[in-house]
Amino acid sequence: MIRARFAPSPTGFLHIGTVRTVLVNILFARRNNGVVVCRIEDTDKERSKKEYEDDIMEGLKWLGMDWDEGPDCGGQYAPYRQSERTDIYERYLQKLLDQRSLYHCFCTEEELEFQRKQNVSNKNPQIYNGTCAHLTDDEVKKRIESGASSVLRFRIPPEKIHFEDLVRGRVEFDGTLIGDVVVAKDTHTPLYGLAVVIDDHEMKITHVIRGEEHLSNTPKQVLFIKALGFSTPIYAHIPLILNPDRSKMSKRKNKVSLLDYRAEGYLPEALINFLALLGWNPGTEQEIFSLPELIEQFSFERVQKSGAIFNIEKLQWLNSHYIRALPINELTSRVLPHLFDQGYLELPKDDIMKATSFVINANKETISRDLLEKYIALEQDRAKVLSEIPPHIAFCLTDTLEYDPHLLSWKDKSKEETCEMLGLGRDIIKQMKDADFTTPSIEMAIKTEITNKGLKNGAVLWPLRVALSGQQNSPGPFEIADALGKEKTLERIANAISFLINFH
RNA sequence: GGCCUCAUCGUCUAGUGGUUAGGACGUCAGGUUUUCAUCCUGGAAAUCGGGGUUCGACUCCCCGUGGGGCUACCA
Numbered sequence: 022m023i024r025a026r027f028a029p030s031p032t033g034f035l036h037i038g039t040v041r042t043v044l045v046n047i048l049f050a051r052r053n054n055g056v057v058v059c060r061i062e063d064t065d066k067e068r069s070k071k072e073y074e075d076d077i078m079e080g081l082k083w084l085g086m087d088w089d090e091g092p093d094c095g096g097q098y099a100p101y102r103q104s105e106r107t108d109i110y111e112r113y114l115q116k117l118l119d120q121r122s123l124y125h126c127f128c129t130e131e132e133l134e135f136q137r138k139q140n141v142s143n144k145n146p147q148i149y150n151g152t153c154a155h156l157t158d159d160e161v162k163k164r165i166e167s168g169a170s171s172v173l174r175f176r177i178p179p180e181k182i183h184f185e186d187l188v189r190g191r192v193e194f195d196g197t198l199i200g201d202v203v204v205a206k207d208t209h210t211p212l213y214g215l216a217v218v219i220d221d222h223e224m225k226i227t228h229v230i231r232g233e234e235h236l237s238n239t240p241k242q243v244l245f246i247k248a249l250g251f252s253t254p255i256y257a258h259i260p261l262i263l264n265p266d267r268s269k270m271s272k273r274k275n276k277v278s279l280l281d282y283r284a285e286g287y288l289p290e291a292l293i294n295f296l297a298l299l300g301w302n303p304g305t306e307q308e309i310f311s312l313p314e315l316i317e318q319f320s321f322e323r324v325q326k327s328g329a330i331f332n333i334e335k336l337q338w339l340n341s342h343y344i345r346a347l348p349i350n351e352l353t354s355r356v357l358p359h360l361f362d363q364g365y366l367e368l369p370k371d372d373i374m375k376a377t378s379f380v381i382n383a384n385k386e387t388i389s390r391d392l393l394e395k396y397i398a399l400e401q402d403r404a405k406v407l408s409e410i411p412p413h414i415a416f417c418l419t420d421t422l423e424y425d426p427h428l429l430s431w432k433d434k435s436k437e438e439t440c441e442m443l444g445l446g447r448d449i450i451k452q453m454k455d456a457d458f459t460t461p462s463i464e465m466a467i468k469t470e471i472t473n474k475g476l477k478n479g480a481v482l483w484p485l486r487v488a489l490s491g492q493q494n495s496p497g498p499f500e501i502a503d504a505l506g507k508e509k510t511l512e513r514i515a516n517a518i519s520f521l522i523n524f525h
Numbered sequence: 526g527g528c529c530u531c532a533u534c535g536u537c538u539a540g541u542g543g544u545u546a547g548g549a550c551g552u553c554a555g556g557u558u559u560u561c562a563u564c565c566u567g568g569a570a571a572u573c574g575g576g577g578u579u580c581g582a583c584u585c586c587c588c589g590u591g592g593g594g595c596u597a598c599c600a
Contacts, residue, residue: 200596232594302537485559
């Protein structure tokens with residue numbers, strides 16, 4: 022049975038790179054009918070915060086990621102937070118100490134800093150010089166009793182280390198170049214590298230799938246595993262996600278928090294599709310994938326070795342694709358939060374998703390969810406992200422449009438001609454029956470008249486569109502009229518005409 | 526500095542000794558069109574460099590070069 026795991030550290034908001042690692046773990050595990058474990062790596066008490074843990078878990082769930090064992094859902098190998106596993110670590114730390122794989126190191130920060138500087142100037146590798154490696158038991162005891170503070174170092178044997186990686190094949194390191202590393206602050210608080218190894222063993226993890234930044238940590242961990250008598254898992258180090266300048270994707274140069282993408286209105290579907298394609302390809306020309314399709318097709322053989330730049334334009338393309346594919350009712354549900362956040366609608370007291378009507382902030386009018394749906398539909402084909410829909414349909418959520426006289430006129434038409442064209446549209450619309458007031462019939466009625474009069478489409482349609490939207494760019498006039506309804510449509514045309522007449 | 530690792534259009538990538546080096550995003554030109562968006566057609570755009578191996582290298586090997594990661598009592 023394959024058991025994969027992802028292990029976020031709650032020292033910041035959910036990082037887009039973490040999301041990708043989680044995704045690959047899930048794709049691989051599900052593809053092979055395995056189990057996915059979520060473990061919270063909060064050994065760093067200074068930086069770990071519950072707030073971040075909550076954000077990570079919520080973000081992953083929002084994306085539709087799911088796991089079988091974790092701090093939220095429990096499991097056979099609980100607890101799943103490292104901060105709650107100290108007794109387990111203590112046991113193994115003692116074992117390592119007993120077999121002399123570990124030793125106390127009393128070197129001060131200043132001493133270590135001095136060593137580092139010396140190593141740099143001598144162009145030597147950055148390794149610990151072993152000052153405390155050969156202290157006698159008596160000496161150690163004496164120093165501890167005298168109150169000297171110490172950490173635990175692991176004796177790295179001077180041998181070649183190698184391991185197999187599903188992405189990179191066989192990877193080799195030289196133990197003499199690593200040096201004795203600190204693995205625990207004291208006898209019950211291991212550092213990340215050792216805690217990982219212990220947890221992975223205890224949780225019976227078979228596959229360690231993580232970012233490439235951990236590749237250089239792996240040889241040390243392999244050594245810990247050997248010393249502990251565990252068996253080595255199979256590794257897979259997936260390539261990094263990069264900034265446009267090819268450095269590791271970072272806060273400084275990019276939006277890295279999933280929160281940001283969610284707030285801008287990227288859909289989980291698009292994010293998952295995009296992230297999966299960053300460093301993996303199906304070997305076919307398929308570009309659009311649902312999560313189940315990804316699971317079905319995923320394999321490490323098709324995972325890239327080199328890092329991939331986070332190409333926001335492709336994400337946007339995918340996002341607009343998924344926006345267009347959404348049933349309008351569903352799209353409305355997803356746009357709703359943005360309408361509240363941006364202040365277009367008043368936040369209702371009860372459940373947003375169950376509400377059948379809302380209050381428009383601008384004029385305090387009540388709008389039904391059905392009508393809102395019509396407005397949102399106007400922008401469905403145009404939006405790249407959800408957050409741009411509210412401002413684009415704002416002209417529907419107001420009674421007072423501000424007109425620009427030059428914008429109302431098509432090309433070089435005079436104000437009189439424009440008024441005449443608007444009047445023509447108005448008259449036709451007036452004659453239409455309420456029941457028949459739909460996009461195709463409005464289009465047919467007006468276009469027929471244009472043909473009969475021998476006019477150009479633009480001469481009539483441009484002013485009409487601007488009269489209805491007030492915008493330079495907008496959906497077409499027939500769609501807007503349909504969404505607005507006959508009454509409001511006529512009102513807007515009348516407003517535009519009187520605006521033009523009164524304009525000097 | 527040391528170690529590890531990577532290298533095909535601007536970007537994501539296909540390609541596993543013989544291809545007009547393919548696709549997607551973006552971009553450019555044209556078309557549809559009342560604006561925007563969509564849509565359709567077409568174009569430009571890549572094998573990091575040098576040595577080998579071979580009848581033949583994008584592909585295999587070596588050496589450079591360049592990028593990235595790690596080098597914490599962070600993960």
